[in-house]
Amino acid sequence: MKKTLIALCMLFVAALNVQAQEVKASQETEAEKQARAMELMAIKIDMEVNKELFMQVTQNTYVSEEPKAVIMAMIVPETYDNAKAKLEGNMPPDFKVTNKGEKMMNGVNVIYMEGTAEAQGTKVNSTIYCLKRDADSCIMFMGMSEVGADKKYTDAIAAAANSVVKKQ
Template sequence: MKKLLIALLVFTMGVQVQAQDTAAPEMDEAQMARMMELMAQKIEMDVDTTLFTAVSTNTYVSENPKAVVMAMMVPETFAKAKEKMAADDTAQFKITDRGEKTINGVNVLFMEGTSEAEGSTLDNAVYCMEIDANTCLMFIGMVDQKADAKYTEAMNKAMNSVIKK
């Protein structure tokens, strides 16, 4: 399970730093404090706790099969998030689809693909919606391809509960 969480964190950070300008300045203390404050903010999410266990604020996992749902606020403009999500595959994440669509009346960015963790192939979904001019909400769901359909359904239900006006 620790390896899955580490893979999730690497994936999440990879999405966040992907396509950033390497000459960009380091975050100052105020920016870092804002990022930590946003990422710690509790997000209302409808998670099936018979399938998933809370492991931290806004992060839920299942032991077997492997599945994760996670939401977080990030200090980023929608335009910057769109630029990052348009970047190519990484070694950890092979993209199968991406773009923009409307969910629950909200325009969102999405990216779907596969990754490997602990010998399992995971289907991944990343959604991003604008909260304000400098903040986005990210939802990440990962489900083992061999998992029962109820895990994917629970992930989609959690995503739909997060993405709303």
């Protein structure tokens, strides 16, 4: 199930990273774009995670087996405006949005989306935050927890998100 939840997170990222058809002045090749995306995703995100509830599986990914939950953060090669447009239009069809918009969090403007999805028969609550990192990249935070999970897991996800969303 750990792999399924991580795959679901990656599906969200893939939906965001679908490259626009616009031509950039720099004329980056597809290979250059992919190399930059991999380079950015390898950067460690400063994040506080409750390690009594979540175990680390990669540099920026933490999971809980029971209940099923995931915390994941990464840097994506998108401008804030492009990320906002993609989050509004490119979500997987099985993701049911319950709340979305922009808000201030820790003095930072963030795009957020909340909803539910299903992975291998397990329904999960999902939260996504996106904040501007620099002119060409954003930090994405995703937290997912099994519907009905103890409040301490949703609180831990919120605390991890809060630790990621801060002024750069």
